[in-house]
Amino acid sequence: MLRRIVVCLLAIACVAGARGAWAQQSRPADERLGGCFDGYLDKAQTAQATAPQPGEPAAPAEIRIGHLHASSGPYASISMPVYLGLKLWVEQMNAGGGVMVKPFGRKLPLRLISYDDQSNPGTAATLTNQLITQDKIDLLIADSGSVLTAVSVPIAREHKMFLFDPTGTGAAFFSKDNPYIALLADPVSTVWPRFLWEFLKSDVAAAGLTRVAILYSTNDFTGTQAAAIRAALKAPGSPVQIVFDQGVPTSTSNYAVLIDNIAAAKPDVVLELGYVGNDIAFLRNLQESGTKFPMVFTLYPGIETSTLLKNAGQAGLSGVFSYVTALAYSYPPEVGMTLEQFRDSWEKSYAKSGVEFGWNAIAGYVTGLVLGQTLACTNSLAQLDVRKAVFSLSGKLKTLIGTFELNEQGAQIGELTPIGQIAPEGKDGIHFTVVYPPAMANGKPIFGTK
Amino acid sequence: MRRGVREFVTVALPLLAALALAPLVYSNELLLFNFIMFLILAQGLNAIYGFTGYLPFGYVGFFGAGAYGFALAVMHLDATPLPAMACAGVAALALGVVLTPLLRLSGAYFAIANLAAAQAVYQVISNPALQDITKGPYGVTLSSVFAPALSYGVALIILAATLILVAWLRNARFGLALQAIREDPVSAAMAGVAVVRGRTIAWLLSALIAGLAGGVFAWHISVFYPETAFDLSFSIFAIVFTLFGGAATQLGPILGVLLLYGLYNVIGITVPQYFQLIYGVLIVLLVLFLPDGLASLVTRRGFRVP
Amino acid sequence: MLAHAILSGLVFGCYFTLVGLGLNLIFGVMRIVNLAHGDVVMLGAFAAFWLFALIGLHPLISSVIVLAAFALLGLPVYYLVVPRLLAARDSEMLSIILFFGVQQIIEALATIAFGTSERSIPGRVLGRGPLHVLGQTLPVAWIVSAAVSLLAVALVYLYLYRSRVGTLTRAVMVSRDEALASGIDVHRVSALAFAIGVALAGLAGVFSPFMLGSATPAMGGDVNLAAFAVIVIGSLGDPRGTMLGGLIYGVALMLMQTYMSAWANLLPNLLLIAVLLVRPTGLLGRQVRRA
Known part of the structure; x- marks a missing residue:
């Protein structure tokens, strides 16, 4: 009998312990919920409803951005640059007092909550759910690479959370019946080549x-x-x-x-x-x-x-x-830094991080830019309004990687990359000559050199 | 056998009830689902490792086979989820039968050969040559059967069945025979235990459990790649949890999953920048200072752990 | 095509012998599976990379430094974890978990220290231009790596079969309990074997940028899978078996790449299983089949 009681107590303690462990996480979320405005409550309120407090302020204290990255494992080398690029954007915005959020008519600071999934898809799934259900994030960004992005797609859809997909190019993610996704930086794999x-x-x-x-x-x-x-x-x-x-x-x-x-x-x-x-x-x-x-x-x-x-x-x-x-091809950006400026900021922040500057770093930064523009033109933080705002940028937003353009399923079809050939430059440098398409070309291809 | 019933009632029922009610008070239901899944996998691994001493390092092979068994049934036979779950079990069982000869190996040889087998299955399923059947490396989408609440319930049922099985193994003649094989196969054979048949049955049961876990996992997450279903960390996690708690008991693997997987998530959420480091240190310390698992703390003092 | 596949398979196989050698020695002597083996290889690669990038050290010189440094690193690790581990009930299986933890620690620290981008040393450092061997062309860096690997196998063989401590080591391999009973200082012998095993992994790492293109902190897992295949095909514990396993692995991989490239990774695994089922202790192993 004694044993039975001990065992029951143990089981209860385990469950209680698991809940207690997250109390720390859910506390700020509860505080923030008190400060929600009506349109948002409809969409994001969950089982943990707290009684609305009288005289709540119109705007939240911060915009919470949920994100996953992989600091280790096979996807780390493509995931980390995206994460650091995004982080750079967030830090820059916060240094300038935050981003303009249209529904509140003023600048709000950003809070980036980025968990490490260690290239493990199962962990990525749990953490995506954690961001949505416990951290009550306003905007959700997937990890890079299709394998890690994939697990977030159905979760985001189930929770009616719009998924900002930086570089997960898998064509299967984009379908007419799923309004909760858009691919931001890489062109979708079927179009890219x-x-x-x-x-x-x-x-x-x-x-x-x-x-x-x-x-x-x-x-x-x-x-x-x-x-x-x-x-x-x-x-x-x-x-x-x-x-x-x-x-x-x-x-x-x-x-x-x-x-x-x-x-x-x-x-x-x-x-x-x-x-x-x-x-x-x-x-x-x-x-x-x-x-x-x-x-x-x-x-x-x-x-x-x-x-x-x-x-x-x-x-x-x-x-x-x-x-x-x-x-290697400069597009004059209408929003955000030029390539040179971004590269300088990157070197200043991450020169010793062991994460090389490259396209994925830019992709992370562009993800930030799209987020910023979305917040500036969305009618509310309701996720379908967010989607509408993202799609309204299509064909209009010009960043350092060219024109942002989505098809109706949310796949990126703009930002197509021209074809170039590498030539040596100086002692150990290289440069690209664009050879195709003709409208962008600045040189002729030389065959037979490789 | 009455003791088996009592053990099930005292250990398994409170756990099942807690997991059934948890989604009402805690909304990260996917985390709860993963708890259930690792509980199933840890107990399935317990059935083979705890009772026969074979450590299936490639246990994820059965899990992946189950996930793809489910996916193929949905994609090609337009099966509804429950028949598809049956296909998941059959796929894992079939793989178990194919791999039965591996039981002739012992120790690390078995562990490594089993790992190689899991890799081989992964490489076949993810091969682009089979794109028309398995969708190769391009992953599967099962959004037509996506039903998180229902699949959560089915996972709970599988867990319940697994716990009943382990309670039975611990207390029935068959389970005792298995443990005799683990301690000394030659003496057990001389005492009239059917060594080969016993461990083959344990092996197939263990494969079936992993296959069902894989099937319900596929159903629950619905969009995945071969890399996801055959992720080696499923094997490693199940092994670590089982050993930490204490193999060959019912409570051990349960505690292992609740504490270690719980800790894993707490670390991942609170200190993501040192996630891997802290978890690694923790595992090393556990093996060094608690090599026979949590259960040994109690059994060392002469108590029986359910 | 066939000749090229076989020749480069043999050269590549020599290198994979080196990759498996340390893992095999540690398993043979201590009956523990060093799951962190691939991560030690990674550390060797980064050591060579930084020695080259910072002070321009030639990889052949680095390899001597890495051998010594990693052996010294291996000793305290041995005394910290292995005796405790071996005292446990099922140390062979527990070792898998313990070294999984070690692997996590190494990868985490390496990521913090080195970042996640690919690193390598230019191939020309080991010699310029392709080399013509038996009518086939092979990169010089491959030949150098294979030669170093062969040298390492020869030294390990001499150590085990022509030195006194090697004889004791083999005694421990055959039966730890009997070795203990006959008064052999089993811990000293094991610590030496562990240190040599770690040093060999580091040495394999020095040449990995040439054989595997580049190194990242995440490379350990793939290296482990290959190393397991090599040592099991050969036979656990015997360096000659590892050599045989490495060559079979290399040639099989290259033949698959030539004729069915998409299935290239499948063959080593099937080969491993087949060898184990036919001869459970590897091609050169002694018979110890259970029941």
């Missing part, structure tokens, strides 16, 4: 280079791009012939044998689509093997330029084709 296949079918084919080899890492991000390119190159009337088309596991870290195999297919053009680590290994192995192809295209020299330069070197990158992101 459009300039690439157009370039291959026009200028490259005209130069007599028609045999294409595709080598891609089998994950959502690069697999979807490979599929889009493959479909476009196989379309009727295409002058291009695919002579090699293989996927490799994303964990592949040596390409010597694969390069030898590709060479055996005698392609004119080699497209290697992989993550940062894949591209570094491929470009290093390509250089060390002494094998030459008339044209080589990889993704990350244009996306994480300084990481690639440090790892593959000037010689390893020279002649390679890649996307030209805002890192």
